[in-house]
Amino acid sequence: MTRFVHPPAGDITLAGVLGALSDPMRLKILKRLLESRAGSLSCSGATPCAEMPKSTLSHHFRVLRDAGLIRTTKQGVENLNSVRWDEVNARFPGLLKAILKFQR
Amino acid sequence: MTRFVHPPAGDITLAGVLGALSDPMRLKILKRLLESRAGSLSCSGATPCAEMPKSTLSHHFRVLRDAGLIRTTKQGVENLNSVRWDEVNARFPGLLKAILKFQR
DNA sequence: TACGATAGTGCAGTATTATTGAACTATTGA
DNA sequence: TCAATAGTTCAATAATACTGCACTATCGTA
Numbered sequence: 473m474t475r476f477v478h479p480p481a482g483d484i485t486l487a488g489v490l491g492a493l494s495d496p497m498r499l500k501i502l503k504r505l506l507e508s509r510a511g512s513l514s515c516s517g518a519t520p521c522a523e524m525p526k527s528t529l530s531h532h533f534r535v536l537r538d539a540g541l542i543r544t545t546k547q548g549v550e551n552l553n554s555v556r557w558d559e560v561n562a563r564f565p566g567l568l569k570a571i572l573k574f575q576r
Numbered sequence: 577m578t579r580f581v582h583p584p585a586g587d588i589t590l591a592g593v594l595g596a597l598s599d600p601m602r603l604k605i606l607k608r609l610l611e612s613r614a615g616s617l618s619c620s621g622a623t624p625c626a627e628m629p630k631s632t633l634s635h636h637f638r639v640l641r642d643a644g645l646i647r648t649t650k651q652g653v654e655n656l657n658s659v660r661w662d663e664v665n666a667r668f669p670g671l672l673k674a675i676l677k678f679q680r
Numbered sequence: 681t682a683c684g685a686t687a688g689t690g691c692a693g694t695a696t697t698a699t700t701g702a703a704c705t706a707t708t709g710a
Numbered sequence: 711t712c713a714a715t716a717g718t719t720c721a722a723t724a725a726t727a728c729t730g731c732a733c734t735a736t737c738g739t740a
Contacts, residue, residue, distance in 0.1 A: 486678050487600050494595030495727095516687070525729050530689060535727095549687050549736045570674030574590050620716070629700050634718060639698095653707045653716055 476537060476544045481559040484540035489564065492539035493571060497521065498532050502541060503572060505555045512554035580641060580648045585663040588644035593668065596643035597675060601625065602636050606645060607676060609659050616658035 493499050500520040505513055519529055533553060536542045541560060542553050560568055597603050604624040609617055623633055637657060640646045645664060646657050664672055 486675070487598050487603065490594045490675070491598030494591050494598050496591050499591065514687075526688065527690085527729055527731085528727090530687095531728070534689090546688090546735085549685095551688070564678055566674050567678070570670050571590070571594070574668055574671070618716075630717065631700055631702090631719085632698090635699075638718090650706085650717090653714095655717065 476546075478537060478543055478556075479540045481540065481556070481563055484560060484563050486564060486567075488539040489541060489560065489567065492535050492541055495532070495535075497524075498536055499572075501532060501536065502555060505542065505553055506557070506572065512552040514550040514552065516550075518553055580650075582641060582647055582660075583644045585644065585660070585667055588664060588667050590668060590671075592643040593645060593664065593671065596639050596645055599636070599639075601628075602640055603676075605636060605640065606659060609646065609657055610661070610676065616656040618654040618656065620654075622657055 493502065497520070501518050504518045504520060505511075508518075516526075516529070519532075533542070533544065533551075536553075537544055540556060543556050544551050544553050546552075555568075557568065597606065601624070605622050608622045608624065609615075612622075620633070623636075637646070637648065637655075640657075641648055644660060647660050648655050648657050650656075659672075661672065
């Protein structure tokens with residue numbers, strides 16, 4: 473069974489967050505997760521681009537996870553991803569909101 | 577004579593700004609420029625780390641310049657760098673302030 | 681139990697980007 | 711004119727990112 477590694481909230485760095493969000497695809501993924509009604513989405517459900525290779529998608533989710541931006545849990549055959557909003561916001565108040573309000 | 581290329585304000589992208597600031601060194605450089613009384617500093621005057629190779633320093637300033645975050649003009653033997661605060665803020669209101677208020 | 685479909689991971693090769701030593705340009709002051 | 715200063719550019723190496731392919735895990739059906 474695959475076990476996902478999530479950094480503790482205290483280890484989330486500003487540079488790490490900015491680096492993870494410096495890719496347009498990952499920015500879109502994070503927005504999708506936040507806009508979803510359930511607050512969590514599968515990997516394929518969260519990607520804005522259907523013809524992206526699965527391994528690339530998996531890579532982007534790993535970058536977001538390693539930066540501490542999302543939490544991933546395995547639910548049946550798929551992964552459920554949700555934004556660690558409260559934790560990131562506690563560490564860097566207002567940061568995510570200030571970044572995510574822009575279109576591009 | 578060296579001529580610096582600065583993207584027009586309309587070409588500044590969110591991903592570009594975040595990418596440029598995803599490096600701790602560049603974050604510090606930007607903060608130093610903002611904290612300086614004159615509002616502008618030479619390259620060596622703005623770096624927080626004296627033993628950094630000149631070529632690396634030059635590279636970091638170029639990344640900041642290409643992202644549209646700073647403006648560089650040659651003044652005598654040195655370069656004067658200043659943050660394009662108003663332009664970046666007009667394009668992404670509140671973004672820089674939200675990022676730069678954190679220590680790390 | 682077995683089979684096929686679905687969802688995603690991990691490796692390994694290639695492609696892109698970052699770092700830095702060395703040589704160079706431009707300016708200043710003596 | 712010469713030396714010192716400040717920084718750029720090039721080229722080589724180091725580190726990351728992207729993605730095809732093979733693999734694992736789960737579910738539903740029979």
